[in-house]
Amino acid sequence: xxxxxxxxxxxxxxxxxxxxxxxxxxxxxxxxxxxxxxxxxxxxxxxxxxxxxxxxxxxxxxxxxxxxxxxxxxxxxxxxxxxxxxxxxxxxxxxxxxxxxxxxxxxxxxxxxxxxxxxxxxxxxxxxxxxxxxxxxxxxxxxxxxxxxxxxxxxxxxxxxxxxxxxxxxxxxxxxxxxxxxxxxxxxxxxxxxxxxxxxxxxxxxxxxxxxxxxxxxxxxxxxxxxxxxxxxxxxxxxxxxxxxxxxxxxxxxxxxxxxxxxxxxxxxxxxxxxxxxxxxxxxxxxxxxxxxxxx
Amino acid sequence: xxxxxxxxxxxxxxxxxxxxxxxxxxxxxxxxxxxxxxxxxxxxxxxxxxxxxxxxxxxxxxxxxxxxxxxxxxxxxxxxxxxxxxxxxxxxxxxxxxxxxxxxxxxxxxxxxxxxxxxxxxxxxxxxxxxxxxxxxxxxxxxxxxxxxxxxxxxxxxxxxxxxxxxxxxxxxxxxxxxxxxxxxxxxxx
Ligand code: SF4
Ligand code: SF4
Numbered sequence: 001x002x003x004x005x006x007x008x009x010x011x012x013x014x015x016x017x018x019x020x021x022x023x024x025x026x027x028x029x030x031x032x033x034x035x036x037x038x039x040x041x042x043x044x045x046x047x048x049x050x051x052x053x054x055x056x057x058x059x060x061x062x063x064x065x066x067x068x069x070x071x072x073x074x075x076x077x078x079x080x081x082x083x084x085x086x087x088x089x090x091x092x093x094x095x096x097x098x099x100x101x102x103x104x105x106x107x108x109x110x111x112x113x114x115x116x117x118x119x120x121x122x123x124x125x126x127x128x129x130x131x132x133x134x135x136x137x138x139x140x141x142x143x144x145x146x147x148x149x150x151x152x153x154x155x156x157x158x159x160x161x162x163x164x165x166x167x168x169x170x171x172x173x174x175x176x177x178x179x180x181x182x183x184x185x186x187x188x189x190x191x192x193x194x195x196x197x198x199x200x201x202x203x204x205x206x207x208x209x210x211x212x213x214x215x216x217x218x219x220x221x222x223x224x225x226x227x228x229x230x231x232x233x234x235x236x237x238x239x240x241x242x243x244x245x246x247x248x249x250x251x252x253x254x255x256x257x258x259x260x261x262x263x264x265x266x267x268x269x270x271x272x273x274x275x276x277x278x279x280x281x282x283x284x285x286x287x288x289x290x291x292x293x294x295x296x
Numbered sequence: 297x298x299x300x301x302x303x304x305x306x307x308x309x310x311x312x313x314x315x316x317x318x319x320x321x322x323x324x325x326x327x328x329x330x331x332x333x334x335x336x337x338x339x340x341x342x343x344x345x346x347x348x349x350x351x352x353x354x355x356x357x358x359x360x361x362x363x364x365x366x367x368x369x370x371x372x373x374x375x376x377x378x379x380x381x382x383x384x385x386x387x388x389x390x391x392x393x394x395x396x397x398x399x400x401x402x403x404x405x406x407x408x409x410x411x412x413x414x415x416x417x418x419x420x421x422x423x424x425x426x427x428x429x430x431x432x433x434x435x436x437x438x439x440x441x442x443x444x445x446x447x448x449x450x451x452x453x454x455x456x457x458x459x460x461x462x463x464x465x466x467x468x469x470x471x472x473x474x475x476x477x478x479x480x481x482x483x484x485x486x
Contacts, residue, residue, distance in 0.1 A: 009427035012445035016436045019445070035446035038454030040424035045378040047416045047426045048467065050400040050409070053324050055465030059420075062461055083378065105464045109457045154342075154379030159393075170384065196342035196377055204412050205375035209346040216345070277439045 001129065002032040003120070004072040006063065008081040009041055011235045018235055021268035021278040022077055022122060028271040029130060029138055036066045036074070042084035046201055049084065053091065057098055058105045060088030061113040065106065073118040075125050077264050079155030079234035080200065083162075086119045090162035121156055123233060123263045124165035127175050132182035140272040142184035142296045146289070149188055149227035149258075151217070151241060152176050153234030154196050176233045179263060183270050184296065188225030192217050199240035214244045215253050222256055229289050230260040238262045242283050259286040269293050312362030316402070320359055325398035330388040331356045337382035337392045348372040352382045352392035355399055368408045373399050404470065418473040424448025424458050 003026070011019050026033050040063060043049065048056040063085065067074045076082050092099040093115045103112055126135060157170040167173045171194060177187045196202075198213030218241075221227055232238045241260040248254045261279060268278040275290050320328050335353050338344050343351040350358060350372035358367050367373060373396055382392035403409055416426040424447055429435075433443035444450035448458055462468065463475060 007445050007447070009425040012436070012447065013425070013427065013429040013432035016432070016441050017439045019436075020439050020441060023441075037446045038448060038451045038457070039446070040448045040454070040458045041420050041426045043420055044416070044426045046374070046410075046413045047420050048462075048465070049378075049397060050413060051404055051417070051470070051472075052401060052466035055462070055467055058461050058465060059458065062458060080378075083380070105461055108464065109460050111457075154377060154381070158380035158384040160384060195345070196379055198342070198346065198377075200377050202342070202346060202375045202377055205371050205410070206346075206348075209348065209375070213342060213346050274440075280439050281435065 001030065002034060002072060003075045003125065004036040004067040004070065004117070005033045006036060006039060006042075006074045006076040006081055006085065008076060008078045008235070009044070010080075010239060011078055014239055015235060015281055017278050017281040018077060018238065018262050018265055021262065021265040021273065024273040024278060025264055025268040025271055028268075029126065029135065031129075034070060034072055036063070039063050039066055042081040044080045044084060046204070054098060054101045054105070057088045057092050058102045060085055061092060061102045061106060062109070062111060064089060064115075064117055065111045065113055067117040068114055071116075073120055073125075075120045075122050077122045077235050077262060079153040079236055082119060082121045083155035086162045086164070087159075089115065089119055118164045120165060121233070123179050124156070124175055127179055128165060132178055135179075135267070136182050139183065139270045141270045141293055143180070143266070143270070143293060144184040144296050146185050146228045146292060146296070147188055147225060148180055148185045148229045148231045149190060149221040149225045150176050150180065150193065151197060151230055151232040151234070151237045152194065153232060153237045156233045157194070176231070176263060180231055180266075183266060185231075188227060190220045190224035192220040197237045197240045199236040203240065211244055211248060211253075214240055215248050218245070218248070218254055218258070221258065222254075227258055228292070229266075230258050231266055232260065232262050235262060245284050257284050259284055259289045261286060266293070307361065307363065309361060313364045314362050316359050316362045316364050319402055320395060320398045323398040323401040325391070325395040327388070327390045328356065328359065328395055331360075331390045331392075332388060333357060334387065336385050336387060340381035340385050342377055342379060342381070343372065343375055346375070348375050352396060355396055356390070356392065359395070359399065364402070367399055368403055368406060371410070373403065374410050374413070404472065407472070409472070414472060417467065421459060421462055421473055421475060424455050
């Protein structure tokens, strides 16, 4: 099995430890990663999509064609990349005018968008292609005895029509929960599970309002689950939960800290990865919880 | 809409711009007129929870009333998370998120876009990444990765390709960012 790794911006520049986690976990599970060399930004929402539909799709399409040429699907760990690439694909696949305009643009660089590669989110890919049971068999460490709270991430769920890997009910998502349970964790339910974390455009526009949202989520998690760890399904959510806590503590908005890791980081640890390489850039201390995982 | 009107909550409908509806439909918000203002989208929108004044339903209402300036004067449309909760729940398939995007496209045509978006677009053109951290090489090396990812930043031919694509899009026609060869790349976090 082989897939193309779409690494995007935030993962490569902000949290390359998450990139390393993917680079460790996929091969450890027998899946080869192709680097999709020459890939660019997805492009993300505040840029090309906010300017023009065809321009957005054209930049996305160039990325799609790199995977298509190799006959590979695209996997990513970032919600924005997943959402933008899946939506641009949906637009081109369902609207022949957009597709034709895009291909007119791509002609100049000798490329053509065909629509043959799927866009997948890393943990959904593993869930569907390997399944929790096969992943369980490969584990060197487990999360037994640890309680986690989940942050699935908006773009992993909606709009469900554009995604290849769908939740049965995107307002009651199950995949990330089942994957964490496969690692041995107890997954606690809290009321604000599907709320937005406030990262992205909202944080760029108004940081205080954005932090209000993540504060509401953190309080709901703390009161209802009291987790040892927050597990996210999206790199942007990871960055928001990881960096906002210190800020909120300094402003006396919260009086606790909860370590945060992306699911792929937790999986990589459980498969035997080097802890510094796959979690070394966390701002909120993950040391004690990583010790517990490695002891499990 | 003037500040007095905002303060008193009075909207002078005779000042509304009837052309705004057509502009939105042309720029991607084709289903605008299907909206029945039921507010299902608003009930799901994180912008409402966070306290922004113009969220999906209200943006649509303002467009239908032609309140172009009120929307351009407010930063709310730029806070939309692109989360698509609204698109998922709308019973009329209005695609409210697409309407917010279309309103951003209107704003951009009037050069009413946030500095961060301009920087993101420039960074996308210069490096291939809207979010780019010039000093990330050492962070990457610290966790055992090559200093540059396998993207346009490590591949000049791919970057040229991307730039050739972007030069054929509306972004080039609008002239929002310089597209010459000599640009220096700085850090950009959108
Ligand atoms: S966009 Fe859809 S959900 Fe929102 S108010 Fe209009 S009809 Fe209702
Ligand atoms: S896409 Fe934007 S408008 Fe729609 S629910 Fe999300 S934040 Fe609100």
